[in-house]
Each structure stands twice: as C-alpha cells, then as structure tokens.
Amino acid sequence: MSHLEGGPESDKRMLRREFLAMRNRLTTDDLRTAAVALAARALELPELAHARVVAAYVSVGTEPGTLALLDALRARGVRVLLPVLLPDNDLDWGAYAGQDSLSPVRHGGKTALLEPTGERLGPDAVTGADVVLLPGLAVDEHGMRLGRGGGSYDRVLARLADSGARPRLVVLLYDTEVVEHVPGEAHDRPVHAVVTPSGVRRFT
Numbered sequence: 120m121s122h123l124e125g126g127p128e129s130d131k132r133m134l135r136r137e138f139l140a141m142r143n144r145l146t147t148d149d150l151r152t153a154a155v156a157l158a159a160r161a162l163e164l165p166e167l168a169h170a171r172v173v174a175a176y177v178s179v180g181t182e183p184g185t186l187a188l189l190d191a192l193r194a195r196g197v198r199v200l201l202p203v204l205l206p207d208n209d210l211d212w213g214a215y216a217g218q219d220s221l222s223p224v225r226h227g228g229k230t231a232l233l234e235p236t237g238e239r240l241g242p243d244a245v246t247g248a249d250v251v252l253l254p255g256l257a258v259d260e261h262g263m264r265l266g267r268g269g270g271s272y273d274r275v276l277a278r279l280a281d282s283g284a285r286p287r288l289v290v291l292l293y294d295t296e297v298v299e300h301v302p303g304e305a306h307d308r309p310v311h312a313v314v315t316p317s318g319v320r321r322f323t
Contacts, residue, residue: 130302134265138256138296142181154184156316157291161188161252164312164319166287167197170249174200174212174275174286177221177233182254183291183316189215200244201235208271212244213237245275246284253310255290259301262309262322264290276308287311 145153161167173192178185192199199215204226213235215221223231245251253272257265266272279286288310294317312321 128302128304131265131268134301135256135268138265141295142293145181150181150184153293153316154178154187157183157185157314158188158191160316160318161289161291161314162191164250164289164314166250166289166312167192170197172198172200172248173250173252174202174245174248175215175252176202176254178254179230179232183293185252185291186218188252188291190218193217200240200248202271203234203239204232204271205242208269209242209274210245210271211242212240214240242274242278243282246279246282248284248286250287250289251275251279253288253290255292255296257296257298257301258290258292258310258313259298260322262311262313263301263303263307264310265301273306277306280308289314291315 167173175185175189175192177189189199193215200212201215203211203213205211214237215235216237220236221233222236224234225231253264255264255266276288288308289312290310292313292315294315297313297315297320309322312319
C-alpha cells in the first residue's frame with residue numbers, strides 16, 4: 120500500500136477506513152480460522168513462553184480473535200491483564216479469570232467491549248507486564264503500528280516509557296495488514312514484533 124499525500128493524521132484516517140473495510144469483508148469462518156492460527160503462532164513466541172504477566176485485550180467484531188490465546192496463556196499459569204476503558208479513554212486493568220469473568224460494557228455509542236469484572240488494578244498495572252499484546256489495524260516494515268485512533272494505547276505506551284518498564288510489544292494482525300509504510304508521528308513508538316495467522320515478524 121503506497122504512502123498517501125497529506126499530513127500523518129489525515130493519512131491515518133484514510134488507512135483506517137481501508138483496513139476496516141477489508142476486515143468487514145471477512146466471513147465468520149475466516150474469523151474462526153484466523154483466531155486458531157493466530158493463537159498457535161503467538162504461543163510459539165519465546166517471549167510468551169517465559170512471560171509471567173501478559174497485558175492483552177479481548178477482540179471484538181472483526182478484530183483478529185484473542186480468546187483462544189488468552190485461555191491458553193491462562194492455562195500455562197500466566198497472569199493475564201485485560202483493559203477497562205475509562206471515561207477519558209485511558210485504560211485501567213483487571214485480571215483475566217476465564218471467559219465467564221468477562222462482561223460486555225458499552226461506552227457511549229461504540230461497540231460493546233468485553234471487560235474483566237473483577238478488581239480494578241489501576242492504570243499503572245500494565246508496567247508490571249513482561250509482554251504487552253496490542254490491537255491495531257496495520258504495522259509497517261519498521262514496526263510502526265496503526266491504531267484505531269482513540270489514543271488509549273498511546274497513553275499505555277507513554278506510561279510504559281515514563282515508568283522505565285521495558286516489556287516486549289507485540290501487535291496481533293491479519294497477514295494483509297503488514298504493509299510497507301504507516302504514517303508516523305513524534306509520539307508513535309514501534310513494536311518489537313507482529314503475529315499474524317501465518318507467522319511472526321520481528322523488528323529491530
């Protein structure tokens with residue numbers, strides 16, 4: 120996908136529309152197959168094999184499915200932290216205790232998110248993670264991630280940097296979402312790796 124003319128933010132908006140349109144064409148079978156393959160690839164990551172605490176998220180809609188991965192990590196004895204969206208778009212965190220511990224929460228007119236129902240651990244809980252699994256819409260060959268534009272994970276990444284925490288940052292995507300270029304801004308931080316249904320790519 121070629122670089123688009125205009126400022127980074129307008130470029131990002133156009134790219135988001137394109138990638139969301141591609142996801143909306145996926146069938147239920149496509150989503151199920153991709154989720155199984157994604158979990159298998161992610162579980163092969165050495166970083167996850169040695170992790171004690173992983174900050175992750177529950178996929179919604181046509182996002183690459185994460186529930187199988189969350190359950191597999193929990194079965195390994197990993198402490199999995201899941202986000203809780205706050206009114207200012209920052210993220211609090213709660214521990215994952217299985218799919219029965221999730222509850223749909225609607226924030227405004229947006230799609231309902233599945234959030235953990237247990238104790239709130241505070242926004243700084245993410246700084247204790249060994250690995251942070253990030254949602255996104257695309258990543259480029261330099262590890263720059265295209266998010267949805269809400270800014271929640273920009274805050275998470277800034278919090279990690281400010282605290283001195285150095286978890287491995289991994290984005291979960293479909294194969295077609297690894298592209299040549301994503302428009303970047305000064306506050307954007309590259310990820311260390313991307314996992315797709317067909318494999319893993321690392322960035323230096």
